[in-house]
Amino acid sequence: MKHAYLIMAANEFEELLVLLKALDYEDNAIFLHIDKKAALSSLQLKRFKQQVSKADFYLAPRRKVSWGGRDMLECEFSLFSFARSVGPFDYYHLLSGKDLPLLSHKRIDEFFEKNKGREFVEYKPIREQEVWQRVQVWHAFPNVSAYRSVKSAPLKLMIRAYRKLERTLAKALKLDFFKNTGLKLGFGSQWLSLDDFAVERILKKEKSIMKVFKHAIVADELFLQTFILNDEVLKKRLY
Template structure:
């Protein structure tokens, strides 16, 4: 069972190499999107995996549609090269908590099932700050605080 790791990277390339090394396994292929704002591409090394730095580089901004464009670029690169049992979309600042043997055993035991994250942490303040606003013109007014709250209409 082959897995594709789709990695969105924007900095801290020493940590990114740690991630790549932790995922380096003959059962994995690694696809890395490096943010277009990065001037010099990192030098990453693997021993067992296939590693692909994708050519389509996008200027990613949090909360922008460009993040989705980068994710789709990773997915296009992976699906055009091979067919995988699982596709894992992660950040270049993530690290696995389990070994590759444990990860692959888990997915083998649950083959065909899909998983989403769940937490009991109260995210309401973060959701209000990040999701309940329109971030218009994020490419042109970055850092100006120009955003609009979504307001729930009420009847009087």
């Protein structure tokens, strides 16, 4: 089978070297995105390429990615689109730069061959109100509202206060921007494995998906789960 590994990395370069080496097999293609905010020297890039001799290696166009921001969703769509323009592949695996495969390529290949036509997406029960508030509240600055990505303590406090104000206003005015979509909300890890059928279907709905999550925060754990949950065809293909 042909596998595409889509890697979103920030600055974990030593771990990334190990990951690239582990994925270096024939019939694999590696699509690497390095956050534009990270310092990437020509020497470091050369080290990345030296880890890959059997698999096809592609460096995706770099963009700035904010933790939990809307630009993280845009980056994922960009990676899926880029990989599919090179492919198609049997499966597309979205990974972080800190992930590592626990099984050999042979066993991974056998598993996906055995379960061909299934989609591997995590779903968690939504027990916390905080998860709902990510989409219920209209966030004016979705790329900076994720305060966990901010290192400055004063700025972090300001963002937390601002987010609290947004939620307080929404509650007072009884606003729920997600409810108006009529969709069921899905929640889980952003790291997943999809086949070409699912990726093609998702890319065709990119504009409508981004419209729903345009002003959400930390939606990387919501947007694909929500789309699949509300797609009767893909929902039946979940593993």
